[in-house]
Every structure is written in C-alpha cells, then in structure tokens.
Amino acid sequence: MSAIIKLEGLSHKYGSAWAIRDINLEIDRTGVIGLLGANGAGKSTTMNILCGVLKQTEGRVYIQGLDTQKEPEQARKQIGFLPQHPPLYLDLTVDEFLVYAAQLRRIEKAKVKAAVSEAKERCGIAHFSNRLIRNLSGGYRQRVGIAQAIIHKPKLVVMDEPTNGLDPNQLIEARKLIRDIGKDHTVLLSSHILSEIHLLCREVVMLEGGRIIFSDSMDAFNNYVRPHSILMRLENAPGAADLLKINGVTSVDFLNDKQVRVYFEGGEEIAERLAATSTQEGWQLREISLDKSLLDDIFKQLSNQIHA
Numbered sequence: 001m002s003a004i005i006k007l008e009g010l011s012h013k014y015g016s017a018w019a020i021r022d023i024n025l026e027i028d029r030t031g032v033i034g035l036l037g038a039n040g041a042g043k044s045t046t047m048n049i050l051c052g053v054l055k056q057t058e059g060r061v062y063i064q065g066l067d068t069q070k071e072p073e074q075a076r077k078q079i080g081f082l083p084q085h086p087p088l089y090l091d092l093t094v095d096e097f098l099v100y101a102a103q104l105r106r107i108e109k110a111k112v113k114a115a116v117s118e119a120k121e122r123c124g125i126a127h128f129s130n131r132l133i134r135n136l137s138g139g140y141r142q143r144v145g146i147a148q149a150i151i152h153k154p155k156l157v158v159m160d161e162p163t164n165g166l167d168p169n170q171l172i173e174a175r176k177l178i179r180d181i182g183k184d185h186t187v188l189l190s191s192h193i194l195s196e197i198h199l200l201c202r203e204v205v206m207l208e209g210g211r212i213i214f215s216d217s218m219d220a221f222n223n224y225v226r227p228h229s230i231l232m233r234l235e236n237a238p239g240a241a242d243l244l245k246i247n248g249v250t251s252v253d254f255l256n257d258k259q260v261r262v263y264f265e266g267g268e269e270i271a272e273r274l275a276a277t278s279t280q281e282g283w284q285l286r287e288i289s290l291d292k293s294l295l296d297d298i299f300k301q302l303s304n305q306i307h308a
C-alpha cells in the first residue's frame with residue numbers, strides 16, 4: 001500500500017529566497033496531523049504545493065503513490081483543500097455552492113445530490129441549505145468550506161489554519177468537526193496555536209525557517225514540551241542560594257518577595273523535593289505549579305537540539 005502522503009526533498013523558492021527546503025515526510029494513516037510553525041515558517045507554501053495550487057521548485061509529492069506532477073488529475077481526486085482564505089461564492093446558497101463544488105470535482109451527475117446531502121449532514125449545515133453564504137456567520141462559512149473539501153470523499157484533507165478568526169464558541173464546534181473528519185480521513189492541518197495542535201492531532205510536524213525541525217507522535221512531542229520550570233508562592237520565601245541547593249534546580253527567578261520561578265533539569269518529581277524542603281525549612285508553601293513552555297521556547301529548544 002502506498003503512503004497517503006509522501007514528500008521527497010520538497011523545496012520551493014519565491015524569487016531567490018527559499019521558503020521551504022528539503023521537506024521529507026511520509027504519512028500512511030488516518031487522523032489529524034498538525035503542521036505547526038510560526039508565521040512565515042512555510043506551512044502555506046507546503047500545503048499549496050501538496051494541493052497542486054503551487055508548483056514546487058524541487059522535489060516530489062506523491063498522494064497515494066500518484067506523483068502530483070505526472071498524474072495531477074488523479075492525485076487531485078484524493079485531496080480536499082480548505083485554503084487559508086476559502087474561495088466561497090457569497091451570492092450562492094449553500095446548496096448551489098456545494099453542487100458547483102461537486103461538479104468541479106467531477107462527481108457523476110447522478111451522484112451529486114447525494115454527495116451534497118452527505119457533506120452537509122457531516123458538517124452540520126443541512127438546515128442552511130437555501131441560505132446565501134453571505135448571510136452565514138464565520139463559523140458556518142467555515143463549515144461550508146470544510147463541506148466542499150470532503151464532498152468527493154478524498155483520502156487526504158488539507159486545512160490551512162482552519163480556525164483562524166473564529167470566536168470561542170465557533171472554535172469549539174469547528175475543532176469537534178475537524179476531529180470527527182479525522183476519524184476516516186487523513187487531515188493535514190496547519191496552525192501556529194500550540195494548544196490547538198495538542199487538542200486535535202495524533203502526530204506533529206514542526207517547521208522552522210522552511211525546514212522540518214520535528215516530526216513524530218504527539219506523545220514524543222509532549223516529551224519535548226514538558227515543563228521545565230515551576231512557579232511557587234512561599235509566604236516565608238528563602239534566598240536564591242537555599243533554592244539552588246536543591247538537587248536539580250538550575251536557576252531561580254524571583255517575581256516578587258513571595259513568588260519565585262524555579263528552573264530545573266530532570267523529571268517533574270522535583271516538585272515533591274521542593275515541597276518537602278519547604279515543609280522542612282518552614283518556607284510556608286502556598287502554591288506550586290508546573291509552567292507550560294511557550295511556543296517560542298519550544299521552537300528554541302527544538303532548533304537548539306537540531307543545530308547542536
């Protein structure tokens with residue numbers, strides 16, 4: 001069986017500047033795969049090439065074993081695409097737009113109606129069939145965008161920052177729908193929101209400066225992003241020197257006379273040592289919590305490991 005996506009040495013330059021460089025990737029299962037990266041990391045470029053919207057400078061893209069340059073029509077049948085700015089026709093109704101999308105996807109005439117109904121049901125927009133897209137909220141427009149991406153039942157659904165611009169309620173609903181679609185499709189989803197990738201994805205591919213700096217399971221990713229500092233509030237805080245004596249503590253940073261951030265190496269069990277020492281020494285511990293790393297820190301951590 002061919003992989004659902006296989007990228008070989010994929011590189012692209014705009015003018016003389018490389019936007020992505022030597023991307024190699026293979027994905028062979030359903031589920032949501034997160035393409036994570038800061039602005040400008042190369043996510044959209046990679047996705048646009050994958051979906052045949054942009055022609056790569058170098059390298060190969062295979063979708064289900066089909067080379068997108070040699071067999072573009074066949075390869076495209078296997079792909080649904082929700083671009084960053086979905087090209088929705090605002091003056092069409094939901095039904096009219098989805099029929100049009102089905103025709104573009106060359107679904108047989110006799111099967112168009114069923115395909116439109118199924119996509120609408122899946123995306124929870126059946127009750128808006130006759131509504132103009134212009135009169136839908138951002139969240140529902142996004143669902144219409146997702147419906148057109150799955151109307152031909154592709155193996156791979158590519159979504160470029162699909163939750164961008166949604167309000168908190170719409171976000172929850174959109175994520176639910178994306179997770180559901182991931183049950184029977186491979187979904188490649190880009191985001192620069194770490195918590196979103198955590199919520200949705202079983203695998204993470206991380207781009208920085210156009211290169212992959214991490215590609216593995218969510219579990220492996222969690223190992224990288226595990227907290228490496230602890231925030232404590234102590235009624236009777238000691239000096240930095242006393243904290244630094246504790247095994248594993250590498251540095252301390254006082255936020256005020258009671259709150260201190262303790263940086264550590266090794267496992268999270270240091271929290272117990274800190275609590276025990278506090279009791280022993282009478283520091284009067286009031287709060288203790290592990291800090292989650294910020295996305296910027298994770299990028300730094302990962303790129304240091306790569307470039308070390």
Ligand SMILES: Nc1ncnc2c1ncn2[C@@H]1O[C@H](COP(=O)(O)OP(=O)(O)OP(=O)(O)O)[C@@H](O)[C@H]1O
Pocket residue numbers: 014015018019020037038039040041042043044045046192
């Ligand atoms: N049409 C273009 N012409 C010239 N340079 C471009 C073009 N599109 C993207 N770039 C550059 O290529 C690099 C990668 O951009 P890309 O849009 O792929 O990143 P991204 O990770 O999707 O970022 P964002 O989250 O902001 O969409 C950036 O340096 C960007 O400035």
